[in-house]
Amino acid sequence: MAGKSNVRILDGSTFVVSEETGDIEATPIEPSGLFSLDTRFLSTWVLTVNGERLTPLSYDDLQYYEARFFLVPGMATHYVDAKVSIIRERAVGGSFREQLTILNHDEKPVDLEIRMEAAADFADLFEVKDEILNKKGESYTEVEPDRLRLGYRRGNFKRETVISSQEPARYDKRGFAYTVHLEPNERWDAQIDVQTFALGPGGRDLRMGLRAHGTERLALQQDLEEWLAAAPKVNTEHEELARTYRRSLVDLAALRFSPLSLGGATLPAAGLPWFMTMFGRDSIFTCLQTLPFTPELSKTTLRILAALQGTRFDDFRDEDPGRILHEMRYGESAAFEEQPHSPYYGSVDATPLFLVLLDEYEQWTGDIALAKELEPECRRALKWIDDYADLVGGTGYIWYERRNSDTGLENQCWKDSWDSISYRDGTLPPFPRATCEVQGYAYDAKVRAARLARECWGDPALADQLEREAAELKERFNRDWWVDDGGYYALALDPDGRQCDVLSSNVGHLLWSGIVDHDRAEKIAQHLVGPRLFSGWGVRTLAEGEVRYNPVGYHNGTIWPFENSFIAWGLRRYGFGEEAATIANGILDAATFFNGRLPEAFGGYQRELTKFPVEYPTACSPQAWSTGTPLLLLRTMLGLEPHEGHLAVAPCLPVGMGRIEVLDIPGRWGRVDAFARGRLNLHHAD
Amino acid sequence: MVDATMRFFEDLDRRGFEPLLAKSAGTLRFDLHERARTVHWLLKVDRGRLQVSQEDREADTVVVTSPALFEDLAAGREHGLAAILRGDMTISGDAQLLIQVERLFPGHPEARGPRRRFGDREVG
Numbered sequence: 001m002a003g004k005s006n007v008r009i010l011d012g013s014t015f016v017v018s019e020e021t022g023d024i025e026a027t028p029i030e031p032s033g034l035f036s037l038d039t040r041f042l043s044t045w046v047l048t049v050n051g052e053r054l055t056p057l058s059y060d061d062l063q064y065y066e067a068r069f070f071l072v073p074g075m076a077t078h079y080v081d082a083k084v085s086i087i088r089e090r091a092v093g094g095s096f097r098e099q100l101t102i103l104n105h106d107e108k109p110v111d112l113e114i115r116m117e118a119a120a121d122f123a124d125l126f127e128v129k130d131e132i133l134n135k136k137g138e139s140y141t142e143v144e145p146d147r148l149r150l151g152y153r154r155g156n157f158k159r160e161t162v163i164s165s166q167e168p169a170r171y172d173k174r175g176f177a178y179t180v181h182l183e184p185n186e187r188w189d190a191q192i193d194v195q196t197f198a199l200g201p202g203g204r205d206l207r208m209g210l211r212a213h214g215t216e217r218l219a220l221q222q223d224l225e226e227w228l229a230a231a232p233k234v235n236t237e238h239e240e241l242a243r244t245y246r247r248s249l250v251d252l253a254a255l256r257f258s259p260l261s262l263g264g265a266t267l268p269a270a271g272l273p274w275f276m277t278m279f280g281r282d283s284i285f286t287c288l289q290t291l292p293f294t295p296e297l298s299k300t301t302l303r304i305l306a307a308l309q310g311t312r313f314d315d316f317r318d319e320d321p322g323r324i325l326h327e328m329r330y331g332e333s334a335a336f337e338e339q340p341h342s343p344y345y346g347s348v349d350a351t352p353l354f355l356v357l358l359d360e361y362e363q364w365t366g367d368i369a370l371a372k373e374l375e376p377e378c379r380r381a382l383k384w385i386d387d388y389a390d391l392v393g394g395t396g397y398i399w400y401e402r403r404n405s406d407t408g409l410e411n412q413c414w415k416d417s418w419d420s421i422s423y424r425d426g427t428l429p430p431f432p433r434a435t436c437e438v439q440g441y442a443y444d445a446k447v448r449a450a451r452l453a454r455e456c457w458g459d460p461a462l463a464d465q466l467e468r469e470a471a472e473l474k475e476r477f478n479r480d481w482w483v484d485d486g487g488y489y490a491l492a493l494d495p496d497g498r499q500c501d502v503l504s505s506n507v508g509h510l511l512w513s514g515i516v517d518h519d520r521a522e523k524i525a526q527h528l529v530g531p532r533l534f535s536g537w538g539v540r541t542l543a544e545g546e547v548r549y550n551p552v553g554y555h556n557g558t559i560w561p562f563e564n565s566f567i568a569w570g571l572r573r574y575g576f577g578e579e580a581a582t583i584a585n586g587i588l589d590a591a592t593f594f595n596g597r598l599p600e601a602f603g604g605y606q607r608e609l610t611k612f613p614v615e616y617p618t619a620c621s622p623q624a625w626s627t628g629t630p631l632l633l634l635r636t637m638l639g640l641e642p643h644e645g646h647l648a649v650a651p652c653l654p655v656g657m658g659r660i661e662v663l664d665i666p667g668r669w670g671r672v673d674a675f676a677r678g679r680l681n682l683h684h685a686d
Numbered sequence: 687m688v689d690a691t692m693r694f695f696e697d698l699d700r701r702g703f704e705p706l707l708a709k710s711a712g713t714l715r716f717d718l719h720e721r722a723r724t725v726h727w728l729l730k731v732d733r734g735r736l737q738v739s740q741e742d743r744e745a746d747t748v749v750v751t752s753p754a755l756f757e758d759l760a761a762g763r764e765h766g767l768a769a770i771l772r773g774d775m776t777i778s779g780d781a782q783l784l785i786q787v788e789r790l791f792p793g794h795p796e797a798r799g800p801r802r803r804f805g806d807r808e809v810g
Contacts (some may be wrong), residue, residue, distance in 0.1 A: 156773030200773035201750075307785060311706060312793035313800075314765070319793070320800060335771035342768040376705060388800045403798065432803070495803060 011065045011093045011220065012257045013037060013269065013276045013330075014196070020056040022069040022088040022098075023047060026121070031128040034096050034161075034194065037206070038277065038331030040128060041150075041161040041196040044119035047088065047100075049073045049112055054086060064254035065220050066091040084110060084182075093220045096194040104182035115177040116192070120161045122152035124331040126339055136336075141173045148176055157335055160197040165190055198330075206330075227253045231293050232665050234634070237658035240592040244630045247596030251622040252290060256297070267301040271600065271623030278328045278343075280305055280350030281414060282625055284357050289565060289628030291364050292635050292665055298361045299370060305354055306377040308343060310384075315403040316340050318412075322384030324350040326409070339407055346409040347416075348389060348400045349438050351381045352445035359448030362456065363642040366668030371456040382449060382466070385442055391432040392495050396476060398442050399432035399495075413438055414563075415506075415541065419548065420555035421492045424501045426547030429494035436489050437506040439477050440513030446470035447514065478517045487523045489516075503532060503543035505563055511570030521574040528567060529579045536607025537586045538564040544604070551604035551614075558601040558616050561587050562625035565632035572636050577652030582682050584633040585654045591630060598626040634662065638676050642667060651676030691718070691753065694760035695727055698790065699738035708734035710786045715745035718753040725753060729787065747783045751775040762792035 007018050014036040018024045024032045024045035034042035047054060054071040061067050068089045072082035083106035089099040104110050121132045122139070137154025147164040148171045167190035169176040180188050198206035227249070234245045257269035257278065268290075270282035283305070287298040310323035317340045318326075329341035340346075355378055362371045391399035402408035409416055413435040421435065422428050450466035453459045481489045483501045490499035491506055507524050510516045516524055527533055532543035538559040542549050550557045564587050571580035590613040591598050600623045603614035638660070639650030646669050653660065657678040664671040698704070710731050718725040728745060730737040751759075755774055758764035766788035769775040777784050 158773060200776040202776065204776050204778065206771070307782070311789040313797040314793050315797045316794070330771060335768055337765070337768050342765060342771060373709070376708065391800055391802055393802050401801075403800070
């Protein structure tokens with residue numbers, strides 16, 4: 001998010017975005033606020049002292065769930081004379097709490113009028129970038145002696161913000177105030193509690209019975225400490241890498257999210273601020289990245305996605321039997337079916353990736369019980385691939401064409417922006433479309449499901465059948481998608497079988513899935529680290545030289561760290577350790593420019609040109625699959641693979657990384673350590 | 687008016703076993719509430735085995751809604767999870783059980799499902 005609102009704290013789906021003063025003044029270009037359940041519960045939260053706005057001296061994001069702001073009254077020009085200072089300390093965790101502390105540094109007593117303006121527009125997350133003008137329901141404000149209640153009602157849909165102060169305050173319709181007299185060197189404190197309610201008839205909260213991480217600061221802190229203690233330790237001489245690893249673990253903890261009604265189990269939400277919810281694709285990719293470090297996330301993700309697997313045809317939600325969901329939302333637009341996210345199923349990759357994750361999870365953990373528990377869902381997912389996804393009869397590929405033509409997604413692959421799929425002349429193909437990486441996932445899903453069928457489900461006949469189907473798919477794919485004059489695979493096919501023959505990052509996913517014929521792998525590897533795709537930091541979504549290439553095109557030229565981590569994994573899978581290390585090195589170098597927190601995407605500019613990675617203007621951060629990226633890159637560089645019940649380690653580490661040890665890697669082997677030393681001289685890196 | 691509701695529960699009772707609920711167990715009571723009158727439907731789920739009655743007994747999950755909305759849910763014209771988000775249907779107790787049972791409601795009667803193309807032809 002651009003602009004001055006850049007202080008963010010969060011806990012699951014509750015988060016606060018504010019200015020550096022701690023103030024919130026939401027506008028379409030500054031969509032700040034207190035958000036929970038995809039709804040904005042505070043759109044104004046402005047502190048004044050004797051009628052004056054405050055100036056920030058500094059702020060700290062102490063932990064992901066708390067921040068502290070040091071302020072003085074007045075404009076920046078005269079704050080050096082300030083005799084009073086103000087500290088705002090805040091935390092989220094179930095509710096939002098703010099502690100105000102005021103210190104009088106003067107030799108004389110002072111009288112202060114302290115006021116907080118407060119308002120809530122109850123905007124749906126889908127509205128916050130627009131003017132909030134025509135809400136269909138009605139707002140209300142109730143001033144009570146000890147609290148201020150801001151509410152919004154539309155039929156039985158009711159959301160309330162209740163603000164109360166432990167220190168007695170005067171409440172009015174637009175906020176609350178205190179009159180304070182401070183002697184020299186005296187201090188004053190007030191604790192303000194802001195609670196959010198999603199109320200049904202009879203006053204029951206939608207979230208009742210849901211276990212949050214704990215609303216108390218100590219509980220949050222303890223939870224974070226336990227989370228960090230359970231993860232493997234990474235010791236390295238490379239300080240930036242150590243910092244990036246720790247940052248990733250902390251951000252993953254922050255992004256853990258408990259979907260409503262599913263017993264408080266957590267999975268990674270996609271990212272702050274727009275995607276603090278459950279996404280099939282993002283959650284699965286994040287789990288694949290983090291499996292060696294935090295395997296529990298995979299277990300809950302698989303169970304939750306299984307519980308919400310599609311069971312019927314629903315054209316509004318693009319739901320089919322067996323399909324894994326794309327996105328779940330809890331706001332007004334989902335409730336009143338103005339948006340289809342209750343949940344929306346419009347993705348074609350989540351379903352095969354669900355199978356891929358279950359197999360990978362079982363190989364790491366040996367949790368055969370979960371593999372058996374989810375057998376029916378896997379069979380339904382396989383049936384979806386064969387029966388409902390092949391929209392161009394007889395091709396045997398996964399295609400997509402939305403049935404919800406108003407609010408459904410046009411592109412149901414990871415590059416889901418409207419112009420991401422094109423022919424070489426830049427024109428966009430008709431629907432249905434099939435993108436290459438999804439066919440790779442389908443191939444991998446069948447190969448892996450065959451292993452599960454043989455080793456966990458006791459169904460060798462199914463295993464044989466799936467292996468046969470996978471082999472046929474691979475053969476077909478290598479015939480229909482190979483672009484002869486380019487030496488790579490087409491980005492997509494149109495319904496007539498014509499190739500979208502641009503060179504794109506998607507070919508990197510194909511290595512990861514194993515669908516690439518061995519004699520073609522080297523060509524693909526050369527493209528991935530070649531000048532058209534590789535910028536020096538990472539692989540561009542679309543190659544330089546294509547008509548639609550733009551270094552800041554969302555899916556037409558930017559670099560997505562998450563994607564690069566899978567490309568690196570794929571390169572190693574085919575034996576290109578040096579090429580994998582080149583990409584890992586570039587992305588980890590880029591991470592150092594973001595204090596270890598990789599953004600969703602950054603510009604595709606040549607590394608020598610900009611010297612630093614240019615952040616994509618509206619990129620989300622932290623974003624789960626960017627957060628997971630350094631973990632998968634570590635796995636890739638160390639060559640960690642489960643192999644016949646033990647953990648194989650085959651390092652391929654650039655010289656600059658020095659020595660790395662990863663201690664206590666959990667798995668079916670118990671806990672083991674991995675060591676590596678940088679021995680590889682890279683040609684491509686700076 | 688209550689035809690779809692009746693058919694829905696009769697169908698569940700007749701079905702006897704529902705694979706989608708093979709991992710679920712518990713009792714779920716629907717209270718269809720209108721003015722002073724409440725109609726109860728009690729669904730007992732035992733690892734996929736289903737039993738339906740109209741007893742007003744304590745249950746692991748209690749769902750309250752109007753007979754009209756339930757009729758629309760049973761006919762596929764309304765969507766259960768959206769109704770919960772709107773507050774038109776409320777849950778107390780084990781919400782997970784309802785999320786699983788909700789999957790048994792039919793899709794919209796006019797849903798076409800995926801359309802498959804064979805050359806120039808399109809088939810539903």
